[in-house]
Amino acid sequence: MTAHNAIVLERGAKQIGDRTLWKEVSHTFHPGSFTCLTGPSGCGKTTLLNCLGLLEPLTSGTITYGGARIDNASARRVRGLRRESFGYLFQNFALVEQWTVYQNLQVPLKAARTPKARHGELIGPALKPVGLTGRAEAPVHTLSGGEQQRVALARLQLHEPSVVLVDEPTASLDDQNTRMVLDRLQHLADGGAVVIVSTHDPAVRDASMVDVDLS
Numbered sequence: 001m002t003a004h005n006a007i008v009l010e011r012g013a014k015q016i017g018d019r020t021l022w023k024e025v026s027h028t029f030h031p032g033s034f035t036c037l038t039g040p041s042g043c044g045k046t047t048l049l050n051c052l053g054l055l056e057p058l059t060s061g062t063i064t065y066g067g068a069r070i071d072n073a074s075a076r077r078v079r080g081l082r083r084e085s086f087g088y089l090f091q092n093f094a095l096v097e098q099w100t101v102y103q104n105l106q107v108p109l110k111a112a113r114t115p116k117a118r119h120g121e122l123i124g125p126a127l128k129p130v131g132l133t134g135r136a137e138a139p140v141h142t143l144s145g146g147e148q149q150r151v152a153l154a155r156l157q158l159h160e161p162s163v164v165l166v167d168e169p170t171a172s173l174d175d176q177n178t179r180m181v182l183d184r185l186q187h188l189a190d191g192g193a194v195v196i197v198s199t200h201d202p203a204v205r206d207a208s209m210v211d212v213d214l215s
Contacts, residue, residue: 035197043214087164090167102119109123164194
């Protein structure tokens with residue numbers, strides 16, 4: 001895991017066409033924190049998450065990470081941040097459905113140049129806390145949506161990102177799976193990561209430490 005650093009958003013604004021989603025948003029996302037982005041549907045929660053994750057640009061304002069400005073970073077710098085520091089959990093999970101669970105979990109290990117001989121000893125323990133012990137060889141397309149999300153969570157754990165960006169993680173989960181997801185996200189925060197979650201779920205908001213309301 002890379003060093004833990006704060007993400008600082010200063011006077012951020014986002015405009016799409018003639019519509020302003022939000023403006024003058026400033027917040028420091030500290031290492032070890034679990035922060036929720038909340039507000040009514042259409043207020044721009046996911047858009048703000050994407051801006052913080054350098055997936056789309058701000059209209060105005062700045063983002064710094066570890067004291068260095070990143071909202072205007074070069075493509076090479078952004079690739080490096082995604083590889084070394086930023087981890088994403090998307091609503092579509094971004095898994096390769098034709099691959100097995102094991103093959104999908106090898107992706108962050110290969111990116112980190114972890115010796116192949118160690119993959120098995122790392123993947124097994126990553127599957128246990130998400131309730132997928134013994135499912136390493138299952139093709140992803142045979143898993144339920146909830147199980148695929150758990151694979152994505154295990155992959156996130158193996159990546160060991162310093163910044164975790166999560167979009168609506170409990171949108172289609174039952175109570176038991178919601179608790180498991182919140183448990184894993186809190187575990188990442190407890191390990192020192194900056195955890196930022198866009199959500200409309202009161203259970204997620206209540207579990208977080210900080211709430212940035214975009215209403």
